[in-house]
Amino acid sequence: MLQQLFSPSVQHTLDLIGIFVFAISGALLAVRKNFDVFGIAVLAEVTALGGGLLRDLIIGAVPPAAFTDLGYFLTPLLAALLVFFLHPQVERIQLGVNVFDAAGLGLFCVAGTVKAYDYGLNLTASAALGLATAVGGGVLRDVLANEVPSLLRWDRDLYAVPAIVGATMIVLCIHYDALNAFTSGFAVITAFVLRLLAMRFHWRAPRAWHRRSTVTEE
Template sequence: MGIFIFAISGALLAVRKNLDVFGMWMLAEVTGLGGGVLRDLIIGAVPPAAFTDLGYFLTPFAATVLVFFLHPEVERINRAVMVMDAAGLGLFCVTGTTKAHDHGLGLTFSAALGVATAVGGGVIRDVLAQEVPSLLRWDRDLYAVPALVGATIVAVLLHFHALTPFGSGCAAVAAFVLRLLAMRYGWRAPRAWHRRSTAREAQNPV
């Protein structure tokens, strides 16, 4: 479900950029799978999981087909898609941290890869679409921070040898709820202290 929702966001961006169906599929694939592939390459889990199960490729393809034919309807439920995206963010940061630790990384680096798993696909998507990545823009609600919170909770539980399915679920829920609160109240990361830039606000990435 997380891959499917992430892939929908990639395909929707392709529609907004007026890309063809192949471009939609590519953005869907990299958004849904990019973070996990990056993680697996770093930890040496090769070939990456995305290349060992056909389902990993077919899921973004299904999202592309849905958006290709029904993108006006999908845009109208964009809020629901964002809520599901927040759920995917929570799940990905937990599974990414856990898998990195299982492959021998320390807790700090495992948490960092957990964040990369959750947000990496979106960064690759934005770069390919010639956009400033959303998580680097001050005018976007918190995205990487909720993933960092979830990954940190998992790392702390691993440190105390207390990670259980319940604990993993709590970490995912924490990231999910924080992301929803950021969307609801417009929470954003602070910019430089005593910033004096005259650049237009909407175009000034952090």
Template sequence: MLTDLFSPSVQHSLDIAGIFVFAISGALLAVRKNFDVFGMAVLAEVTALGGGLIRDVIIGAVPPAAFTDLGYFLTPLLATVIVFFLHPEVERITKAVGVFDAAGLGLFCVTGTVKAYGHGLGLVFAATLGLATAVGGGVLRDILAHEVPSLLRWDRDLYAVPAMVGAALAALLLRFGALDGLAYAVPVVTAFVLRLLAMRFHWRAPRAWHRRSAATEEA
């Protein structure tokens, strides 16, 4: 199905681009946490590849792509080198990085859903693994950096929800045999646009109804 819209080389290039941007976010968090270069590389690799590793292990696609394609492994290291030497400049273009991150989110939530479905999972579970592909690396990154994962924090713009919508839409298109050709772009673009809108207008998920706790979220 992937090749209906993208050739293998284009699909690989898009994967590398998404991996690179996710790795940048991991390396930048390591800088903010005052990690050394090894810590930067670890967070970059985990952020970029963690979601795909979780998916591939669950569906039995072993060894995972991250361990069979050298480009997947080396790209986060390249991102680490760039951030190591140029992190002030990279910090200044975080908005642009956020746009590319949103594009990676949209792409990975759909490719993860399609790959899981192709390995025999039902639509609901395929969509769930699509979500895990898109956000799993960020969760592992935050845990390693001793932070509450961003997608669990009420004071962060919606991140998982756009990926959930994209994965669910991909599953629906799979259900009706319509996820081919240009239709493949529909869930990708939907998740991408929703994430951009959440960033622009600071959309956040609601907290508990009639919440009485006076506790505040740590900065």
């Protein structure tokens, strides 16, 4: 089904773009944490490939694409090299990086959902793996950097919710036999725009009702 939505070359190009941008975010966090060059490369690789690797292992698509396509492995290293030498300049265009990161979120939640369904998972499980594909690398990045994953923090703009929306739109399209290049593209754009709006207006998920927490707010 995934091959029916986009040609292999287009799909591969989109994957590499998403991988590159995710790797940039991982490498930048490594620089902020004062990691050495190896740590920068590791965090770039994990952020870029972690979600897809997790998905492929769960659905049995082995060896995972990250290990069979040299471009998937080398692209995060290129991003790490760029950040290693030019991180002040990259930091100055953080807004642009965030925009491309939002686009990668939309692409990966859709591609992950479709691939999971192609491998025989039901609609709910496919949507869950679509979400994992989009946000899994970021979670692994934060854990390795000894931070509470941004996904779980109330003081971070919505990230998982746009991916959930995109993945849900895809499984609904599958259920109603309406999945095609147009509807999948619309799901990507929806997730992308929701993430941009969340960053622009600082939308955040609600916390527990009548919360009585003693945890210090950051």
